[in-house]
Amino acid sequence: MGLVALNPLPASDARVAIAYIRTSSAEQGKAYGPDAQRAAIRAFATREALTVAAEFHEDISGTVAAEERPGLQDALASAYQHGAASIVVAERSRLAREEYVAYGALRLLRSAGLRVLYADGSNGDDEGALLLDGIGHVIAAHERRRIVARLKAGRDAKAERHGAKARAQGGKLPHGYRRTRNGLVEIDPDAAAEVRRIFELVRSGSTIRATAETMTAETGRLWARNVVDRIVRREVYKQTEPARIIDARVWNATQAALASRRRRAA
Template identity: 30%
Template sequence: MRVIAYIRVSTEKQLDGYGLDVQRDAVRAWARTNGHRLVLIFTEEGVSGKLEERPALAEALRALKDGQADGIVVPKLDRLARDLVVQEQLIAEVWRMGATVFSAVASEADYLVDDPADPSRKLIRQVLGAVSEYERAMIALRLRSGRARKAASGGYAYGAPAYGQKAVDKELTEDTREQDALARMIELADDGKSLREICAELEKEGHRPKRGDRWHPTTVNRCLTRARAAA
């Protein structure tokens, strides 16, 4: 079967540690083991699980709708969504296309098929989704608490600065190198370059993302959106 993969990281820890590379390896190994042909990998870098903030997921769903693949695999079900309602909506949407949802985690595989003769499959999948949603809420609570403590001590308290900025002595200031890259992004976009073409040009010219070595279309799109909103 032809399958596409969707991988996602949402935190700096994931970007620096066990994130994208581990997820790519997981879906590739799953495809080899199960005899499927992995035709595309859609990558969402440093974004939350909110649907409106995930352009790569929208691209993956369009690829399924256009018949480029017969199924979609995620390294783990919570990469698809950490919200139970969103999880079930996405799975149902893929099924309506006549496609299949897979997880590279063997213990999750049986729960991605609704079997009228075994309703426990759907129940367990939804319980797992509810647990993921709870974990996301607890992470958000810890972040808010940490930011409140940092703000009370007079420090910058709102997570990693956006591309083009950096925190110096507890204050936000412009990052000259990143501002140059932002200006180049806007110039290339105004020239009609696609997101992938902009990524290639930035790497060719030596402009680096805030984390990692490679630019991704999702990252460029987010930078452009923020830059234009601030203009």
């Protein structure tokens, strides 16, 4: 009696693709919104006669490694299930916002036999196309650094003019702070303790995903990975205005641990 394959995966088909959409709360512009990305991907699929078998959207920073993105991991699994030969993103910055994160994601997907296609049409397999691909990711990372620097400069200028009150005039406060009755900002002891716990875990070697799971277990509330990632990157926690929650040395050590881990992953 011969062997019978159970639930065999379909063969890879170059005409089948999986759509991956990434947004970030730090990027509120319509150009990066899910609807705009979805429209770009659909138009590209129509031009290239591709069938988009599934779509995955996640709100997560473009600096998070591919291994720590649940949406991208689900897209990879779906590609196997549907026999897709490619992952389609609207443009390079939607795959990653830092060079080494982009290279890590590309290696992960290519090792799985998948092409990464950009809906803006800048695709190709020759040496020239690969060179342009690398340059494109460098430019995307440069744009992110410019955006971050511009936003920080605006916040710093406002804080210089108004002090602690500048952070109390509106908008959602970072986790760890609360408003006083007169509208100023102070440390929320319970929330600040959670922030310190997150920094402690990540600095000790815990991944963003593992830290989110630990916080969920310890607090009884669901902690999303992108929330944890955002917290450990906020410079406000080490600043004296409105109030310091994390010692600057601890903050710097945590960033070093993150960078080291992502270099190893890449």
